[in-house]
Amino acid sequence: MEVIFLGTGTSHGIPVIGCDCPVCTSSDPKNNRTRCSVYVRAEGARIIIDMTPEFRIQMLREKLSTADAVLITHTHADHLHGLDDIRPMTFRRPMPVYGSTRVIGIIRRRFDYIFNVTQMGGGKPHIQLNPVEGPFYIPTVYGKLEVVPVPMLHGKLETFGYRIGDFAYLTDCSYIPKASMHLLNGLKVLVLDALKYKDHPTHLTVDKAIAVAQKIGAERTYFTHMCHDIDHAKLLSELPDGIEPAYDGLRITL
Ligand SMILES: [Zn+2]
Numbered sequence: 001m002e003v004i005f006l007g008t009g010t011s012h013g014i015p016v017i018g019c020d021c022p023v024c025t026s027s028d029p030k031n032n033r034t035r036c037s038v039y040v041r042a043e044g045a046r047i048i049i050d051m052t053p054e055f056r057i058q059m060l061r062e063k064l065s066t067a068d069a070v071l072i073t074h075t076h077a078d079h080l081h082g083l084d085d086i087r088p089m090t091f092r093r094p095m096p097v098y099g100s101t102r103v104i105g106i107i108r109r110r111f112d113y114i115f116n117v118t119q120m121g122g123g124k125p126h127i128q129l130n131p132v133e134g135p136f137y138i139p140t141v142y143g144k145l146e147v148v149p150v151p152m153l154h155g156k157l158e159t160f161g162y163r164i165g166d167f168a169y170l171t172d173c174s175y176i177p178k179a180s181m182h183l184l185n186g187l188k189v190l191v192l193d194a195l196k197y198k199d200h201p202t203h204l205t206v207d208k209a210i211a212v213a214q215k216i217g218a219e220r221t222y223f224t225h226m227c228h229d230i231d232h233a234k235l236l237s238e239l240p241d242g243i244e245p246a247y248d249g250l251r252i253t254l
Pocket residue numbers: 010011036076078079172225
């Protein structure tokens with residue numbers, strides 16, 4: 001199994017337009033963060049979690065050409081608004097997109113032009129929407145791959161994390177309910193939201209993320225969705241063993 005970090009930045013991306021703070025002007029490429037997404041290869045399936053506004057740039061940068069399925073965590077713009085750029089991968093067959101029933105309903109409304117019948121020849125992606133509320137299977141060349149949604153709270157909004165085998169991706173959360181913690185036993189790799197140092201109403205902060213990571217107890221934890229308060233090298237030097245900040249283009253195998 002391989003996980004490629006397409007993006008690791010918070011909603012506005014780093015650098016932030018017009019900001020001259022030390023992180024936004026840093027020469028360390030690891031402080032350059034596009035919006036949050038991962039590409040996962042598992043049991044012959046290629047899965048993208050979230051479709052950021054930089055999706056096209058991320059795929060070209062990592063020399064990735066296609067995928068078999070897309071999982072959506074929630075419908076905030078930074079996680080969804082690149083959806084149209086899936087188009088070149090859907091010339092031959094529709095792309096299956098999975099999300100909660102609520103998320104799928106919002107996608108249908110927000111991208112209504114994709115799902116309305118219009119004249120032929122218009123450039124529209126072909127998307128097959130799949131509402132899911134519990135574990136589901138993605139067809140693969142070898143059979144099928146189980147994906148387990150992990151319900152979380154992002155402020156008051158419910159988001160899904162996703163578990164695939166020994167890997168879990170939990171972005172955009174401020175609280176993980178007890179029932180969901182039970183879905184996270186025995187992980188090799190955990191990716192977790194860690195927005196900034198100071199308190200925030202809808203995201204885990206560095207201290208809270210460390211506490212949650214230690215409670216979940218994955219072999220390795222990577223922080224993501226980081227804002228411009230976080231300098232990569234500084235945070236790396238501060239974190240306990242087994243926890244580190246991710247960066248755009250980081251590839252891990254498990
Ligand atoms: Zn976000």
